[in-house]
Structure formats: structure tokens, C-alpha cells
Amino acid sequence: MAIPTLPTFSAGEILTSSVMNDVSTLGNYQGLFHIKTQTVGSGVSSVTVTGAFSSDFENYLIVDSGGTSSVDGPYRLTFGASAAFYYWALIYASFLGGAVNNSAGNAQASWDFAGGSATRNGLIEVNNPFLATNTEIRSRVRYGTVYGNNVGIHAVSSSFTSFTLTAGAGTMTGGTIRVYGYRKSL
Amino acid sequence: MTPEEYMTLYPQDSVYIQVDDTERLMTDEEYEAWVEQGVYNINHPLT
Numbered sequence: 407m408a409i410p411t412l413p414t415f416s417a418g419e420i421l422t423s424s425v426m427n428d429v430s431t432l433g434n435y436q437g438l439f440h441i442k443t444q445t446v447g448s449g450v451s452s453v454t455v456t457g458a459f460s461s462d463f464e465n466y467l468i469v470d471s472g473g474t475s476s477v478d479g480p481y482r483l484t485f486g487a488s489a490a491f492y493y494w495a496l497i498y499a500s501f502l503g504g505a506v507n508n509s510a511g512n513a514q515a516s517w518d519f520a521g522g523s524a525t526r527n528g529l530i531e532v533n534n535p536f537l538a539t540n541t542e543i544r545s546r547v548r549y550g551t552v553y554g555n556n557v558g559i560h561a562v563s564s565s566f567t568s569f570t571l572t573a574g575a576g577t578m579t580g581g582t583i584r585v586y587g588y589r590k591s592l
Numbered sequence: 593m594t595p596e597e598y599m600t601l602y603p604q605d606s607v608y609i610q611v612d613d614t615e616r617l618m619t620d621e622e623y624e625a626w627v628e629q630g631v632y633n634i635n636h637p638l639t
Contacts, residue, residue: 447610451618451626454611476602479633498638509638552638575630577607 409435438467438586446473448579452572455583459536459567463587466535470521470528470571473581478549479574481528483520485535485566492517493561496547498554511558519556520571522549526581528571535566598631 410428415421441463444455459466475481484492494511496519511518521528533542541560548554571583604623608615618626 444612447608447615449606450608450610450615452609454609456612477630477634479637507638550637554638573630574633577602 435589437589439463439589441466441585441587443585444583446578446581446583449476449577450579451577452570453578453583454568454570455585456568458569458585459532461536464534464537464590465588466532467586467588468528468530468532468569469584469586470526470530471581471584473526473578475522475524475526475573475576475578477573477576478522478524479576480519480522480547480549481526481574481578482572483517483530483543483545484515484570484572485541485560485562486564486568488560488562488564488566489515491561492558494519494543494556494558496554496556498547498552500551501553502551509554513561516572517543517545517556517558517560518574519547519554520545522547522574524549526578532569535560535569538563538565541566593631593634595627595631598627598634602627602630 410431412428412432442455442458444453446453490513492511492514494517496509497506499506520530528545530543530545535541540563543558543560545556547556605617607618609618
């Protein structure tokens with residue numbers, strides 16, 4: 407499919423159906439749809455974002471940026487009120503070199519390596535949190551000398567509309583958590 | 593770090609739980625569990 411290129415419109419210009427159809431095409435084929443932005447308060451141990459997941463999308467991207475944590479460490483992810491059956495395999499190493507290490511989570515109470523660092527950052531991909539099936543998760547974590555990728559599932563076949571980010575230690579201040587949905591194919 | 597040191601850094605009346613744009617302080621039970629988890633995580637970092 408050819409991707410339309412829109413002209414710059416002028417005041418008073420008559421917009422034809424052809425031009426408006428190009429606008430529709432561009433809108434309909436946008437890959438990510440912004441669902442919600444949540445500002446993080448000051449000195450909070452956790453932030454719950456409600457209304458994040460729905461039947462509108464199956465796959466999501468959660469982006470946390472611009473904030474800080476009082477402790478240079480990881481933060482955790484949970485869905486709804488579910489505090490069980492989070493499985494992961496975190497593969498990590500140090501930028502200083504040395505061995506590649508791992509941290510395994512087997513039916514844990516939370517997804518323990520969702521993001522991190524004192525200058526808080528997180529990119530979390532989530533498949534099917536709203537569907538009543540297992541949710542697949544991928545996140546990356548960086549703090550101290552630890553750099554890693556974390557992959558796994560939340561093995562609870564329930565539908566969730568909200569999630570919570572919780573500092574592993576200390577508190578979080580500022581920044582924004584943005585939730586995007588991956589558009590389904592037209 | 594000890595729980596006492598952690599509680600000195602983060603008194604119960606200074607830490608909030610946020611849900612969307614609403615914040616509240618922790619209950620005694622929540623604060624106790626939060627201190628225990630935080631101290632453990634600080635004392636057991638990935639290496």
C-alpha cells in the first residue's frame with residue numbers, strides 16, 4: 407500500500423474527499439495509539455494506572471520516562487490485584503564485563519524487573535492483558551552496573567484493565583507513564 | 593541497611609500509594625510489608 411503524503415492546508419481551503427480519505431488512511435494505519443498518560447506524584451511507593459487495557463487492543467506498550475527513583479534499583483509490575491504466578495527469565499550482564507548472569511522468577515508475586523535506575527526508565531511490552539488468557543511480558547532493566555532483558559508470562563487467565571508499578575525499594579517521583587495500544591490489522 | 597535505617601529515611605507519613613491522580617498514605621500493615629521488602633531488595637542486589 408502506498409503511504410499517502412498530506413499537503414499543508416491553507417485557511418479557507420476546500421478539502422476534497424480524496425484528501426480526507428488520505429487523512430483517514432493515515433489515521434487508520436498508525437501503529438501505536440496513545441491510550442493514557444499518567445503523571446507520577448512525589449515520593450510514591452507505587453502508581454496504579456486504571457483504564458489502561460480494554461477490548462480495543464490486544465497488545466500494549468507501557469513507557470515510563472522523565473522521573474526519578476530514590477534508590478538506583480528495579481521496579482516491579484503487577485496487573486490488577488493479581489499477586490501470583492509471574493514467571494520470568496532475566497538475562498543480564500555488567501557493562502564492566504564478566505559473566506552473563508540470570509535471575510529466574512517462578513510463580514512470583516510480581517514481575518520484579520519491569521524497569522529501573524535512579525533516572526527512572528521503562529519500556530514494557532504486554533500481550534493480551536485484557537483477554538482472559540496468560541499475559542506475555544517483555545521488559546528491560548538498567549541500574550547500577552546491571553543491564554538486562556526480561557521475558558516471561560503472567561500465568562493467570564483473567565482479564566485486567568489496570569496495572570501497577572512499584573518501586574523495589576524507596577520511592578518514585580515525577581515523570582510520566584504512557585500507555586499505547588498496538589492497532590489491530592485493518 | 594536495617595529496617596530502622598529504612599524507616600528513618602522513609603517515615604510512614606512521607607510515602608504515598610498513588611492510584612491515577614489520587615494519593616494516600618499507607619496503613620500500618622502496608623508500611624510494615626513495604627519496609628521489609630525494600631530492605632530485602634537493597635540488601636540483595638543483582639550482581
